[in-house]
Amino acid sequence: MAVYTQVSAEALGAFLRGFDVGELVSAKGIAEGVENSNYLVETSWSRFILTLYEKRVAASDLPFFMALLDHLAARGNRVPPAIPDREGRIIHELEGRPACLIEFLPGLSVSHPTPVQARAAAAAMGQMHASLVDFTLERPNALGVDDWRPFFDRCGRAIDSIQPGLYDHVDRAVDKLLAAWPRHLPRAAIHADLFPDNVLMLGDQVSGLIDFYFACTDIRAYDLAVMHGAWAFDATGAHYDAAVGSALVEGYAGNFPLLDEERAALPVLAEGAALRFFLTRAWDWLNTPADAMVTRKDPLAYLHRLDFYAEHGATLFA
């Protein structure tokens, strides 16, 4: 359950009076998500998402995220911009946390995407990348290739408590990826976390891309590699769905052509993406108190992907 910060009815009512959005009718904590506190807010006029930013989102990064959302929304992408208050401000403080009131988008995220849904979602990523070619703000990736070694070292030998021998196995993977990383590929603003739970769908149509709080400047094709790992495997990471995998690459390339060198680098980018999510999941696994009201995500599901890409990557994207 991702409601770390409780918002009292009084505080929320006072907060909403700063906006032109009608009167507060109800507010419910949203269970999905692990990073931030989210509430579904109903007013006499409409529905909104209230997000209070927690541990991994720095208030100083919010202007980048909000500018990115505005840029995408202005170019016809289905993303939820923040709502300005009566004075035009979009970044606020509520219950001691940075907070934004965000447009509500309809749709549900799918847990078992079909190839048709995967193609549509990847096409939406392609459209997003096309819209971002003239986006000039930059934000370094705080979980990018140069952070993997220090992050892994911070996890340390405790990693072996997840599975014996894991430390040495991942240590070798970190070395391999740092040496092979295709740093020369084109860079751009990317979402960097476009998992199925961050794509809202109505049937086979994409109704929204959400959760841009890892968005950053990095290798553009890395965004597709993140998506491939997140969409084309079952939750355990043990089973790869080739039809979903191909649909992702085709759907993306239909809206934003992949350079030959980007396509050739997808295996190593996908291995790197698997390592990045293994590392944050392993850290959370080792550092989330057992009684926290958050479901920890299984790091081994990303170890399986890492090993799968290392073994089969060369044939997957041909």
Ligand SMILES: Nc1ncnc2c1ncn2[C@@H]1O[C@H](COP(=O)(O)OP(=O)(O)OP(=O)(O)O)[C@@H](O)[C@H]1O
């Ligand atoms: N703009 C929106 N419109 C409709 N629903 C939304 C919107 N933003 C968030 N939600 C709902 O809130 C849930 C959690 O949002 P989000 O994924 O941003 O949270 P998070 O804590 O940052 O999660 P994550 O673990 O994916 O990083 C989503 O699964 C979705 O149900």
Ligand SMILES: N[C@@H](CCO)C(=O)O
């Ligand atoms: N998408 C991430 C969690 C949010 O960053 C994961 O599944 O590990």
